[in-house]
Amino acid sequence: MESDVAMTVPLKNGSDHGKKRLEPAELLIIGFGNPCRSDDRMGWLTARWLQRRYGNLLSRSGIRILAEVQLLPEHAADVLLARQVLFIDCAFHIEPPFQLQSIEAASASPWTQHGWTPSHIMTLAENMSASTPERAPQAHGLWIRGETMTITNSMSASARFNLHCAWKWLEQYLAANFHGKRMTHD
DSSP states (O other): OOSOOOOOOOOOSSOOTTSSOOOOEEEEEEEEOOTTBGGGGHHHHHHHHHHHHHHHHHHHTTEEEEEESSOOTTHHHHHHTEEEEEEEEEESSSOSSEEEEEOOOOSSOOOSSSOOOHHHHHHHHHHHTTTOGGGSOEEEEEEEEOOOOOBSSOOOHHHHHHHHHHHHHHHHHHIIIIIOSOOOOO
C-alpha cells in the first residue's frame, strides 16, 4: 500500500472525511448513522467512542476510524487503502444485540448522494482497483439492533443495552486481533 496517497474532500455534513490525509490502515472502521435520530446514531456513536477512548492506541496499531453521518462514494478511496474494513451501523431486522456479517460487493452502485450501502462502497472500490484486484480488502458489517429512528436526543433502552454489548465485543476483537493487550469498557 502506498503511504504517499493524499486526498481531501471538503464536506460540511458532520463528516470526518476530508479532515485528514488518507493513510493506509490495517483496519478501517467506518461507523455511520444520524446522530439526531435515536437508535440510528449507534454506528456514528461507536466510531466517536472509539476515537475518544482509544484513538491514539488504535492509530498506533494501524487502525483508522471514521465517524460519518452517511456513506459517500468518496469512502471507496479510504477502503482501497485498508487491508480490512469494518462498517458499523444500526439495523432493525436482526436478532439482538448485534450481528457480524461479511460484506460483498453489490451488483450496481447508486449514482445519487443518498442510498450508499457498504456493499455499494465495496463495489466502487473494486471498480477503482480493477487493475490491481488484490487491493480490495476484506469487509464486514457490525450491525447493532435498534428499535426506533425518531428525531430525538435519546436512544431506546434496548438499543443502549445492544450498544453496550457491541462495544464489549469490539474491545475484545480489537485487543485480540490488533493490539494484543486487554482493552476494557466501563
